[in-house]
Amino acid sequence: MTKNAQRLSQLISTFGPGAMIDLPTRSVVVAGLEFWDMPPTSFATISEPRLTARLEQILKDQGRLDPNSSLSLRTPPIAPDSPTALPAGVTAPIFPTWFVCELADVLTVGSGTIRRRRLVRWQDLDTRGRRRFIFDDGRKSDVTPIRFVAACEKGHLQDIDWRWVVHGPVQCQEPLWVEEKGTSADPADTSIVCGCGKNLSLQDAFQPGRLGKCQGERPWLLDRDPDGCGENLKLLTRTATNTYFPQVYTVISLPSAVDDLTRLVGELAGELTNVASAQDVAIAKKFNNKVSASLGTYSDDEIFERLERLRAGAQADASRSPKMSEFDVFASGHQQIGQNHPTAKLYAETLPRTAWVDSSVSVDTSAIKNLVAVHRLREVSSLYGFTRFEAAPTSSDGDIEDIQLAVRGAPISRGADWLPAIEQFGEGLFIHIDEQAVNRWLQTPDVVSRQASLLRGYGHWRTRFSGGAPNYPGTAYTLLHSLSHALMAEIALDSGYPASSLKERIYALSDAGNGGVPVRCGILIYTATPGAQGTLGGLVAAGSRFSSILRSALDRLMICSNDPVCSDHEPDGRSGDRATHGAACHGCLLIAETSCEMRNLFLDRSLLIQTMAHHQSNFFD
Structure with a gap:
């Protein structure tokens, strides 16, 4: 991979427009779509009418797309094979523009020492490469971007005006310094100090309103938000995980x-x-x-x-949830689904029951209607926005919720008529769960009691959303979600796939929404990558061993390494994401968040099997 190159998938996930990237000598922010170098030979247009139509409708409703425009999906620009050809790429403006010199002065204060480093602007650096700062006495120092920037909940991003933060309205042109004491990165041990004697502890910078009001800066679009802003700025650590949460829409x-x-x-x-x-x-x-x-x-x-x-x-x-269309195809019961052709987008087989039920394995599979071996599938994902500080709420039906505006997703362009997207191919297993069996289980007294506890936890969790929270996905969703995680962990051990390469789509769909009675129940566990892992055949081959995999997955959940703490956990009154969990932790059900469609929310193994807490809400015996 060449210097300063990114994978196509990274440009619609981790490092999309608005994200900051550390380069060897500076930090940059990925520019919006208008600033991508997109000559006709540098990209491919991706055809996925369902995804295109849904995104076009949503962006027009939000005013992000001209009502008279037609949306298209394109791959990010690809570097040409020829070494002499001018490479296509993505503009990335310098951000932040404040740098800290690596050359430090050590001062003795009492019995301790203070490390003092000069704080400078991009324009202050040596113009030849802008990698060094030259002091008045001729000394030269390499520089690194400052760790802190300012942002607001609307996704706006800007440099901190350190002179204003330290002095207020008073004008001062004395040099600024970063002073650090102690051996930790505790904000209380770091201060911004001016040559005039004024100083600010970074611990104080976390106070609401201390950094001033947001000006609506959008450095990735090289402009200011025309709607303005005015919210309080928040201190943001440039390399922290909460600086960028992509909003990606995915369909099969x-x-x-x-x-x-x-x-x-x-x-x-x-x-x-x-x-x-x-x-x-x-x-x-x-x-x-x-x-x-x-x-x-x-x-x-x-x-x-x-x-x-x-x-x-x-x-x-476009008016339907994408998961409904997918479920109806996978659960059709047809012996063959799609075409067995190298260019086919989907090819699957509904396996006869004798092919995957092993009578020698003591596990009840009566609640599983069908098992579908998906030999080939195509996953298309498109980036349409991003958030900061907190990820956008996730809808259990796979659609974009209207509530997403409450987390104030930021745009990735000023009005481009295309969105970046990637297509990946892979394989998977679809498990069709008997909806009537799930509904009978939901009506048992012990499950009703457990559901009440989960609902109380959801009530605590939803208070963190100032503009409203996603709908409760339903206890049936929590059941299937927990089963999916258990199967993914076991399949990774059985098939040889890395656990992080597996993905899931949970189908616990009701006509009424908001956790109503499910009319479609199923799980798709699949892998889809640009590389060879998507076509190794390990998942399809696991279909013939499904009874053993299911039994082993359930047995593994009976005892967690964190029991009895894990099994006794109740979501009632908990704070944060733990309020959505029953008996679930990193020792049993939590998986890599890149593999989970719900960011490891709404999990409870006591809905699957009987734990040490002896709840009688288990679906499997």
């Missing part, structure tokens, strides 16, 4: 019973995004070699008719 591509022409048009839908008539099809054939090679033998009217049909289907699906 679905097959359709189509003829060859519809399939070809579907594959080229990204190239035909701006086609609005049969005449436009003729123009696309003339100037796009890919379209001409694939569709040249078909008439323009036929091609446009198929394109309109695909768009109509996507618009109809």
Whole structure:
């Protein structure tokens, strides 16, 4: 990988527009989409009509997309293979622009010492590479970006005005210094000191309003928010994990019973995004070699008719939760789902019960209706915004909740008509759970009692959201979510996949929403990566051993290394995310957050099996 390069997946997750990245000599912020170098040969258009239509509708509703524009999905720019070609890339402005000199003066104060380092601006550095600061006496010092910046809950980001913070409205041009005492990074041991004698402890900088009001700065867009701001700025550690939470929308591509022409048009839908008539099809054939090679033998009217049909289907699906469409395909019961073809977006088989039920294993599988081996699937993910300080609430039905505006997601462009996206291929297992069995279980007195405890915990947890919280996903969701985590841990041991490479999609969907009676229950455990791990076949092969995997997963949950503390945990009255947990901890159910769709919320192994606490709310015997 070349210097200062990022993977495509990182640009729609960890290091998307608005995120800060440490480089060897400075820190930068990834610029918005308008500042990405996107010549036609540097990116590919991704066709996923369901995802495109849903995101287009949402962005228009939020005023982030022109009502007359059509949205498209593109990969981030890819560096060319030729070493002599000018590489495409992403602009990354310098941020923050305050630096601390590495050359330190050691001062003796009483019985202790203080390390004193000069605080300087980007424009103060040596113009040749801007890597060093030259003192008045000729000494040269390397510099590092200051660790602290200021941000607000709307996602705005700006340098701290250290002179104003130290002096207030009084003007002073004396040099600023960072003074540190002790051996820890405790804010109380760090101060910003001016040459005039004024100083500020970083511990005081955490006080509300101490850094002043937000000016709506958006350095990733090189502008200020036209709507203004005025909220209190908060101190933000530049490298902390709460500086950037991407808002990513993900769907699993679905097959359709189509003829060859519809399939070809579907594959080229990204190239035909701006086609609005049969005449436009003729123009696309003339100037796009890919379209001409694939569709040249078909008439323009036929091609446009198929394109309109695909768009109509996507618009109809846009009003539904993406998980509902996915569940209906996986749980159809068809022996074959999709096509067994190298270019197919989805190919799966509903396994006969004799292929995965082992009578020699003592586990009750009566509540599992079907097991589907997903030989090939395509996952498309698109970045549409981000938040700071706290991640956006996650909806259990896979949709973007209206409540997401309460966490004030920030835009990644000023109004671009495209979003960055990636597609990944992999495999998986879909477990269809009997909805009637789940509903009968929900009505038992012990489960009703346990649900009341989980609801009280949810009530405490939701108070952390000032503008409202996500709906309670339902006790059925907590059951399936806990089962999914248990199976993922066991499958990782059985199949050889790294646990962090596995992902989940939980289908506990109700018509009424807000945790109502589920009418669709299932779990998709899958892996999808750009590399070889997505196609090793380990997950599909695990289907024949599913009974043993399920039994081992449940047995492993009976005793946790943190018992009895874990098994006795009650969500009532707890603070933070622990209020959404029953018996769940890092020793039993919690997994890597990159693998969990709900950020490790709403888990309880006492809903699966009987723990040391002897709750009678277990679904499995």
